[in-house]
Each structure stands twice: as C-alpha cells, then as structure tokens.
Amino acid sequence: MIPEIGNFALIVALLLALIQGVLPIFGAARGNAVLMSLARPVAAGQFVFISIAIGCLVYSFLNNDFSVLYVAEHSNSQLPMHYRVAALWGGHEGSLLLWAFILTIWTIAVATFSKHLPQEMVARVIGVMGLISVGFLLFMLLTSNPFDRLLPAAMDGRDLNPQLQDPGLVIHPPMLYMGYVGFSVAFSFALSALLGGQMDATWARWSRPWTTVAWVFLTLGIALGSGWAYYALGWGGWWFWDPVENASFMPWLVGTALIHSLAVTEKRGAFKSWTVLLAIAAFSLSLLGTFLVRSGVLTSVHAFATDPRRGIFILIFLVVVIGSSLLLFAWRAPKIGLGGKFNIVSRETMLLSNNVMLSVAAASVFLGTLYPLFMDALGMGKLSVGPPYFNAVFVPLMTPLVMMMGLGPIARWKQASLPDMWVRVRWALASSMTIAVLLPLVMGKWTPMIALGILLAFWVFTTTLLDLRKRLSNREGSLGQRLKSQSRSYYGMQFAHFGIGIFIIGVTMVKGYETERDVRMDVNDTVQAGGYEFRFDGVRQQSGPNYMASQGRVTVTKNGELVTQLYPEKRNYNASGMPMTEAAIASGFLRDLYVSLGEPIPDSNGAWAVRIYIKPFVDWIWVGCVFMALGGMLAISDRRYRIHAKKSNKAGISSEPVHEGGGVKESKLAAEGKI
Amino acid sequence: MKPRQKKFVFILVALAALGAAVGLVLYALKDNVSLYFTPTQVYNKEAPQGHNFRIGGLVEAGSVKREKDGLTVRFLVTDTSRSMPVIYKGILPDLFKEGKGVVAQGKLEADNVFHAEEVLAKHDENYMPPEAKDALDKAAKAQSAVATALPVAASAVALPAVLITK
Numbered sequence: 001m002i003p004e005i006g007n008f009a010l011i012v013a014l015l016l017a018l019i020q021g022v023l024p025i026f027g028a029a030r031g032n033a034v035l036m037s038l039a040r041p042v043a044a045g046q047f048v049f050i051s052i053a054i055g056c057l058v059y060s061f062l063n064n065d066f067s068v069l070y071v072a073e074h075s076n077s078q079l080p081m082h083y084r085v086a087a088l089w090g091g092h093e094g095s096l097l098l099w100a101f102i103l104t105i106w107t108i109a110v111a112t113f114s115k116h117l118p119q120e121m122v123a124r125v126i127g128v129m130g131l132i133s134v135g136f137l138l139f140m141l142l143t144s145n146p147f148d149r150l151l152p153a154a155m156d157g158r159d160l161n162p163q164l165q166d167p168g169l170v171i172h173p174p175m176l177y178m179g180y181v182g183f184s185v186a187f188s189f190a191l192s193a194l195l196g197g198q199m200d201a202t203w204a205r206w207s208r209p210w211t212t213v214a215w216v217f218l219t220l221g222i223a224l225g226s227g228w229a230y231y232a233l234g235w236g237g238w239w240f241w242d243p244v245e246n247a248s249f250m251p252w253l254v255g256t257a258l259i260h261s262l263a264v265t266e267k268r269g270a271f272k273s274w275t276v277l278l279a280i281a282a283f284s285l286s287l288l289g290t291f292l293v294r295s296g297v298l299t300s301v302h303a304f305a306t307d308p309r310r311g312i313f314i315l316i317f318l319v320v321v322i323g324s325s326l327l328l329f330a331w332r333a334p335k336i337g338l339g340g341k342f343n344i345v346s347r348e349t350m351l352l353s354n355n356v357m358l359s360v361a362a363a364s365v366f367l368g369t370l371y372p373l374f375m376d377a378l379g380m381g382k383l384s385v386g387p388p389y390f391n392a393v394f395v396p397l398m399t400p401l402v403m404m405m406g407l408g409p410i411a412r413w414k415q416a417s418l419p420d421m422w423v424r425v426r427w428a429l430a431s432s433m434t435i436a437v438l439l440p441l442v443m444g445k446w447t448p449m450i451a452l453g454i455l456l457a458f459w460v461f462t463t464t465l466l467d468l469r470k471r472l473s474n475r476e477g478s479l480g481q482r483l484k485s486q487s488r489s490y491y492g493m494q495f496a497h498f499g500i501g502i503f504i505i506g507v508t509m510v511k512g513y514e515t516e517r518d519v520r521m522d523v524n525d526t527v528q529a530g531g532y533e534f535r536f537d538g539v540r541q542q543s544g545p546n547y548m549a550s551q552g553r554v555t556v557t558k559n560g561e562l563v564t565q566l567y568p569e570k571r572n573y574n575a576s577g578m579p580m581t582e583a584a585i586a587s588g589f590l591r592d593l594y595v596s597l598g599e600p601i602p603d604s605n606g607a608w609a610v611r612i613y614i615k616p617f618v619d620w621i622w623v624g625c626v627f628m629a630l631g632g633m634l635a636i637s638d639r640r641y642r643i644h645a646k647k648s649n650k651a652g653i654s655s656e657p658v659h660e661g662g663g664v665k666e667s668k669l670a671a672e673g674k675i
Numbered sequence: 676m677k678p679r680q681k682k683f684v685f686i687l688v689a690l691a692a693l694g695a696a697v698g699l700v701l702y703a704l705k706d707n708v709s710l711y712f713t714p715t716q717v718y719n720k721e722a723p724q725g726h727n728f729r730i731g732g733l734v735e736a737g738s739v740k741r742e743k744d745g746l747t748v749r750f751l752v753t754d755t756s757r758s759m760p761v762i763y764k765g766i767l768p769d770l771f772k773e774g775k776g777v778v779a780q781g782k783l784e785a786d787n788v789f790h791a792e793e794v795l796a797k798h799d800e801n802y803m804p805p806e807a808k809d810a811l812d813k814a815a816k817a818q819s820a821v822a823t824a825l826p827v828a829a830s831a832v833a834l835p836a837v838l839i840t841k
Contacts, residue, residue: 234769344681356689360696367700371708382711382809384729386780389707396699518765520745579769598766601745609745609766 003068006056007147013049013100014137016042020107020130024123025195036123040111043126046133047104054101057094057146061087067153070094070146076159076575078546086170087160093146098174099290100136102181103129110185110210117206124192125185132184135317143310159546159575168228176221176248180286182214183255186262187283190276191325194332199272204265207279209636211262215255216632222248223625234581234596236516236613238621241387246369247289250362254282257358260351268413270341270348273333274355280329284322285362291318292369343415350408357401364393395449402456402504405497406463410470428466432458443513453508460501464494492635499627506620515614518598522607530614532593533557538606539597547571549582552608554595556586563593568610570597583611591616709780713810714752714759715817717783724783727792730759731778732810734796739773752777752789756814763791771796 020042027035057070061084066072074087074094089098107129114122140146189207193199225248230238239245258278265275291314342348368385376382410424436455440446471490475482515529521536528534537553549569556563566584573580583596591614598609711729712722722728730752738751738758746765750773751758761779771777771794781791 344684356692360693364696364700364703368704371704382729383708384711384780385704386707386709389703392703392707393700397696518746581769598746602741604745607745611766 002056002059003065003147003149006053006060007145009049009052009056010137010141010145010147013046013053014134014141016046016049017130017133017137020046021127021134022130023127024130025127028120028123028127028192028196031120033119036119039123039126039130043104043107043111043130046130047108050097050101050104053147054088054097057088057097058085061085064157065153066155066157067150068146069148069150072150072154072157074157074160076157076546078574079157079160079165080545082170083160083165086164089173090160090164090169093140093144093148095173095177095290096136096140096144097146099177099181100133100140102174102177103133103136103184106181106185107133110188114206120196121189121192121203121206124195125188128188128191129184132188132321135321139310139313139317143313156575159573162547162571162573162576162578162580163232165573165580166228166232168224168232172221172224172228175217175224177290179214179216179218179221179255180248180251180290182210182217183251183279183283183286185210185214186258186279187325190279191328194276194328197332197335199276199332199335201266201269204262204272204275208259208262208266209641211255211258211279211282212632212636215252215259216629216636218248218252218255219625219629219632222252223622223629226625227622230618231583231585234583234611236583236594236596236611236615238510238618241368241390243369244293246365246390247292250365250369251282251285251289253358253362253365254278254285257355257362258282260358261355264348264351268342268348271352271355273329276329276333278355278359280322280325281359281362284318284325285366287318287321342413345411345416345418347408347411347413347416350404350411353404354401354408357397357404361394361397361401364397365390368393395452399452399456402460402500405500406459409493409497410463410467424466424470425463428459428462432462440512445512447512450508450512453504453512457501457504457508460497460504464498464501468494487638487640489635489638489640492631492633492638494631495634496628496631499624499629499631501624502620502627503624506617506622506624509617509620510615513616514618515612517612519610519612520601520607521610522605525607527610527612529612530591531558532563532614534595534612536608536610539600539608542569544571546575547573547580550597550600552595552597552610554584554610554612556593566593566595568595568597570599587619589619592618711809713813714754714757715810715814717759717789718757722783724785727780727782729778729780730761730789730810731776732759734771734773734775734777736773752779754810754814756817759789760787761789761791761794763794765794767794768796 020039023035023042024039027033027038057068059065060068060071061075062081064071064075064077064084066075070091070093071087074090075084079087088094107126110125110129111122114125186207189203189210193203222245225245226238229240229245230236258275261271261275261278264271368389371385372383406425406428407421410421432455435458436451439454440450443450468486471486472479472482475485477485517527517529519527521527523536523538526533526535533556535555535557537555539550539552542549542551549571551567551569554566554568556566564586566586568584569582571580571582572578581596581598583594585595586593594611594613594615596611598611601607601609709727709729710722711731714730714732716722717730722730732752732754735751735753735758738749740749741747742749747762748764748767749760749762752761753759761781763779763781775796778795779789779791780793780795781789784790
C-alpha cells in the first residue's frame with residue numbers, strides 16, 4: 001500500500017510540475033499576474049508530494065519491504081538502519097528521486113528568498129525549474145520507477161553494494177546533487193533573463209549567491225567523494241580520473257568559471273552573453289554528469305544496470321534541454337550586447353583568461369571522458385584514455401591559471417598598469433621562487449614538477465598575504481578594525497584562493513614524496529618505509545553486523561618508539577558474498593600512514609600481502625577544498641546581499657540586523673571594486 | 676591602441692591560445708590512449724608488441740597461480756575462444772576471481788605473456804566490465820559463424836596453459 005501511495009504522489013508531483021512549468025511562464029509572457037502568482041504555491045505543492053514519495057520509499061527500506069524491487073536490490077534485513085536510509089540513493093531509481101527532491105528544495109528556497117525580485121522574473125525562474133522537474137519525473141515514471149513491485153516478494157534483499165556501505169556514502173551523493181541541482185538555479189535565472197530580454201546586470205547579481213551556494217556544495221561533494229575513494233577503495237589514491245569523477249569535475253570547472261564571470265557581469269556589465277552561456281553549460285554538464293554516472297554508460301563503481309530505453313530517454317532529454325536553451329540563447333543573445341569596454345591589461349582580461357582556461361580544461365576533460373564512448377558508438381573500436389592524458393593536459397593549463405590568480409585580485413578594473421603590478425608582486429615572485437628551489441632540496445628530492453608545485457602554492461600564499469597587507473595599510477585604527485574594513489566577499493575570495501594553494505601543496509607533496517610498498521608479510525615481519533617501521537602482528541577473525549572480517553594488526557614504530565597500531569580489515573559481506581578492503585589510516589598534519597590488507601598468501605603460516613603507504617601532506621588536499629568551500633560561504637554571507645534584500649523588501653521580514661549607513665558602506669564597497 | 680587594433684590583438688591571442696590548447700590535447704591524447712583487444716585478437720597478432728593496451732575477458736577457472744614471493748600472480752584471461760597468459764605483480768582488486776570478468780592494462784612482451792601494470796575488476800558479482808563482455812560476445816559470434824566444427828575453446832585453452840606451467 002505504502003509504495004502505491006509513493007507512486008501516486010510522484011504522478012501528482014508530475015502534474016504539479018507541468019502546471020509549474022507552463023502557466024507561470026505563459027503568465028509572465030502575457031503579463032497575467034494571476035498565472036504568475038501560481039508559481040510559488042504550485043512549487044510548494046510539488047515539494048510536498050515529492051517529500052511524500054521519498055517518505056514512502058524510506059518507509060519501505062526501513063521495514064524491509066522486499067516486494068519493492070528497488071528495496072530488494074539495494075537492501076537486506078541485516079543492513080544496519082542508517083545504511084537502509086542511505087540505500088535510498090544507492091541505486092539508479094532512488095538517485096533520480098533524490099535528484100527530483102533536491103530540485104524541489106532549491107525551488108522552495110528560490111521561492112522563499114526571492115520576495116524582492118520582480119514577479120515576472122520569479123515566475124520564469126520557478127517555471128523553468130518546473131520544466132526540469134517534469135523531465136526528471138517523466139524519466140522516473142516511464143523508465144526507472146523506484147516503486148516497481150517484485151512479485152512474488154524476495155525472501156531477503158540483495159544488500160547494498162559493500163563499497164557503498166560507508167559513512168562517506170551517506171553524505172557524498174546528497175552533497176554532490178545539491179551542487180549539480182544548484183546550478184539549475186543559475187540556469188533558470190539565465191533562461192528567464194533570456195526569455196524576458198532584460199539582460200542588465202541585475203540578473204547576475206541575483207543569481208550570484210545561488211551559484212556560489214551550489215558551487216560550495218559541489219566542491220564539498222567532490223572532496224567527500226575523493227576522500228571516500230582514498231580510504232574506502234584501499235588503493236590510497238585520491239583521484240583516478242575515473243569517468244565518474246570527471247563527470248562531477250566538469251560542472252565544477254565551468255561553475256568556477258561562472259562564478260568569476262558573474263562577478264564581471266555584475267560589477268562591470270561585461271561578458272553578458274558569455275555568462276549566460278556558462279550558466280547553460282554548467283547545468284548541462286551537471287545533467288550529463290548525473291546521467292553518465294547513473295545510466296551505466298560508463299564503467300565505474302557508480303554505474304548500475306543498463307536499459308536501452310533509459311539511454312534513449314536520457315539522450316532526448318539532454319538534447320531538449322541543451323538544444324532549447326542554446327536556441328533561446330542564439331535567438332536572444334544578439335540583443336544582449338557585449339557590455340562594458342576594458343583595456344587589454346585589466347582585471348576583466350585576467351578574469352576572461354581565467355574563464356577561457358577553465359573552459360578549455362573542462363573541454364579537455366570532456367574529450368578525454370567521452371572520446372572512448374564516441375569511438376565505441378561509431379564502431380571504431382574500444383579504447384580508454386588514462387590518467388596520463390589528464391595529467392599531461394592539466395599541468396600546462398593550470399600553471400598559467402594559478403599564476404594569474406595571484407595577479408587578478410590586485411589588477412584594477414578597466415585598466416591596470418603592468419609596471420605598477422610588477423612592483424607589487426616582485427617580492428612575492430622572488431620569495432616563492434626561492435622557496436621552490438630550496439624546499440625540495442631540504443625535503444631530499446628535487447624534481448621540476450615538485451619545484452613547480454611549490455612555486456605555484458607559495459605564489460598564491462604570498463600574493464594573497466601581500467594584497468591583504470596592502471589593503472589594510474590604507475586603513476586606520478587597530479588591527480581588528482582594519483581587518484573589519486574589508487568586505488566578507490573579499491575575504492571569501494582570498495580564502496578560496498588560499499585553499500587552492502593548500503590543495504596544490506597537498507597534491508605536490510603526495511605525488512613527489514609518497515612511499516608505496518606492496519609486500520608479503522609473515523607474522524612478526526617488519527618493513528621499513530619513510531623512517532617508520534611496520535610490524536605485522538597477524539590476523540584474527542571478527543564479525544560485523546552483516547559481514548565477517550579478517551582484521552590485521554600492524555604496529556608502527558619510529559626509532560623504537562610506538563607511533564600507533566593500525567587495524568586494516570578484509571571484509572566479506574554475507575548477503576552479496578562480496579569482499580571489501582577496509583584500509584587503516586593514521587592521519588597526521590604532515591603525513592598519513594596507510595595500511596591495507598591484500599589477500600592471504602596460500603601455503604603459508606598466516607602471511608598476507610600487505611600495502612604500506614606513507615602519504616605526506618595528503619590531508620592538505622581536502623583541507624584545501626574545505627578552505628575553498630569556506631571562502632564561498634564567506635562570500636555569500638557578505639552584507640551587500642542582505643542589504644539588497646532588505647532595501648527592496650520594505651515589509652522588513654528579514655531577520656538580519658541592519659547596519660547603520662549600510663547603503664553608504666555598500667556603495668563604497670562597490671566603488672572599491674570588490675568581487 | 677585603436678579599438679579595431681585592440682579587437683584584432685584579442686582575436687589573435689585567443690586564436691593562439693586555442694591552437695595551443697588543441698595541440699596540447701591532441702599531443703596528450705596521442706600518447707595516452709590505450710586500445711583494447713580481445714584475447715583472440717592478440718592471438719591473431721593484431722595487437723602491438725611492446726605498446727600499452729588493454730585486454731578483457733574472464734579469468735579462466737583454475738588458472739590463477741601465485742609465485743613464492745606472494746605478490747606475483749599468473750593467470751589466463753579468456754574469451755572462451757582463446758586465452759592469454761597474464762603476469763601481474765602487486766595486490767589484486769577485491770573482486771578479482773576465477774571465472775569472473777577482468778580487464779588488464781599492460782604490454783605484450785617478447786615472451787608472449789601480457790605483463791599487466793593494472794588489473795581492474797570493479798563492480799559487484801553480477802557485473803561484467805563492458806570490455807570483457809565484448810570479448811565474450813565477439814568470440815561467441817566467431818564460433819557460431821564457424822559453426823559446429825571443432826571443440827575450439829577446449830583446445831585453445833589447453834595450449835597457453837602449457838606455456839604457463841613451463
């Protein structure tokens with residue numbers, strides 16, 4: 001009964017989405033206020049019904065209703081409670097439901113926080129989001145219904161893929177989807193601006209915070225996925241250039257370009273068409289990413305069973321979304337104009353180059369990911385594009401990008417002076433070059449790549465700090481007051497840039513100085529690696545809630561002193577019979593000690609093949625991502641967004657305190673050209 | 676500079692950058708694409724020797740042998756028509772199992788053994804890597820084309836097995 005209610009709720013949600021997608025947009029075109037005012041309540045209704053559907057599916061999972069096919073395929077009576085909820089998005093159908101649910105969350109958020117926007121704009125934005133929802137709900141109901149019954153019911157479920165039974169899985173997909181779907185807001189704003197033909201800077205200002213929020217979620221989602229791969233796959237790698245990772249990385253690259261391009265459009269009125277195009281591209285790539293991952297087209301841990309009907313629906317859906325938005329763009333773009341003029345040496349140029357390089361990077365990932373698919377579809381044979389391709393492309397692309405990142409924030413809008421900038425950065429350049437030459441020597445191994453990585457990282461650190469010092473030296477008062485004189489969006493930018501530097505340090509150090517040993521270890525054998533001594537104490541059997549594990553113990557000492565004891569596991573899941581490696585990691589500020597069990601060695605006295613890795617600075621990779629995300633959050637919390645809301649919202653419902661003279665300060669901020 | 680000149684410089688720089696990017700991508704692609712071959716194709720000498728490529732198929736039942744060091748593994752990858760001896764040093768993925776699908780990346784050396792640098796066997800029990808499935812389908816097609824005739828699979832499997840135990 002419950003699954004039928006869920007199914008019915010989905011159908012009602014589809015009807016509501018249709019109303020939400022058609023009537024408000026029609027109303028906006030005709031100036032019909034009644035139709036436009038439908039947008040908010042209908043969106044709320046859709047949210048309610050999709051919530052009911054989600055609730056029904058969760059209920060079926062919690063109660064082990066194995067007469068529901070999706071539950072039978074992805075759960076098991078032994079599966080712990082929290083994983084039963086997470087199993088909701090452990091497969092294709094449930095992931096789509098989650099997607100649709102998150103879309104309605106974003107729609108509700110837009111409906112709530114858009115009280116100060118013109119009614120036409122709101123109607124169009126919510127309308128476009130409704131149309132996207134129609135596509136997803138249709139896809140779900142026609143080809144991938146999570147409520148399909150299995151008759152007769154299975155005795156027990158097939159269990160959730162053990163690789164996905166991990167705390168990382170509980171939050172990684174929702175985070176990622178919040179990011180993917182979040183770009184639909186920027187997309188909808190861009191489309192409604194095109195529909196309305198009003199391409200002034202206002203739409204850029206409205207969609208900026210939304211885009212940044214989506215970008216923050218996507219950043220965290222990707223970082224979580226990478227961290228999960230690092231500790232859950234037992235290989236010690238943090239990025240594999242796996243098609244699925246690439247699928248999430250492409251929208252990130254374009255989304256990053258979009259954030260920067262939106263800044264120019266809002267501040268200077270330039271890059272208007274380009275920004276619209278990026279907003280379309282970011283969301284299209286998000287859609288592509290969702291489908292690539294979930295459709296089973298690509299080989300990866302995330303892929304699920306394939307069904308040709310799904311492939312065709314997906315293709316049609318992508319063509320409709322991308323095609324119609326590009327058509328709309330081609331039709332309306334000539335009216336937009338290019339916007340403000342600027343000199344060759346200016347912040348605009350820097351940001352334009354940033355955009356071009358990020359887009360080229362996204363395109364190269366796109367090519368490397370989809371080239372094998374195209375070749376296969378054309379019958380040209382099967383092939384694969386490996387990580388060396390991506391590494392070969394990324395280093396030369398990212399190097400100028402990061403160098404420019406140090407210059408961009410200090411360049412003036414419209415026209416900057418090269419000699420002036422040189423004076424400001426020469427010490428940053430000199431000191432980071434010195435460190436780049438000397439630090440690897442101290443570390444004991446010097447290669448051009450390590451030196452380059454350190455140069456880039458310290459270039460980011462030094463230029464960021466120099467810029468901050470310069471800005472503060474113009475102010476008066478105590479340090480605290482002077483620090484307060486800068487806007488939060490300025491700190492947000494610098495935080496995020498600093499995060500890139502931290503990230504680069506992590507990548508460089510791991511690549512340059514990691515130790516990886518795959519060894520056979522008998523009981524009480526020791527292995528030396530990176531100044532540590534690892535002793536294998538043997539393996540004992542342990543039982544978990546739904547698996548049996550061989551748990552090893554490895555004692556790590558340094559100069560005879562105990563550092564830590566690690567307990568890597570090899571698990572065997574009861575329901576699926578699948579083995580799973582659970583690495584043991586001792587994390588540290590400067591290095592991770594990483595031990596995982598390979599397999600028992602036959603005809604031996606308890607010997608195992610063991611992986612022993614030392615990963616210097618590896619956690620800096622994720623700390624860098626967290627910095628980027630924090631930077632994004634700081635930028636969103638900037639006063640001027642709240643002031644805009646406040647000023648136009650005369651009802652004054654906003655809970656934020658109003659700063660005296662906020663308007664004055666805000667125009668001052670704008671005059672200083674803060675991003 | 677006049678606006679026209681400025682525009683010209685912009686376009687020139689953009690074109691140069693685009694050209695460089697395209698060149699970079701093509702260059703990187705040329706060296707890092709690894710083609711995929713089935714064991715039958717390798718047997719027919721269609722695969723390049725000393726170059727990186729991928730093979731896919733099933734890990735032949737009973738073929739996995741470990742050397743004394745505990746890390747070097749030899750096994751056969753079969754598409755049921757032909758089998759390919761593979762040697763790999765390192766820890767195999769969790770889901771590597773006899774009779775299950777596998778994809779290996781590496782080089783065919785002069786000893787006619789495929790020296791794998793990477794062995795992939797992801798996914799769950801029922802999942803077959805597309806490359807492995809493709810190899811089996813091709814072999815099945817070839818066999819039905821030749822029709823009836825000899826018990827090809829059995830003899831082909833026996834042959835490399837001898838090579839390995841030498």
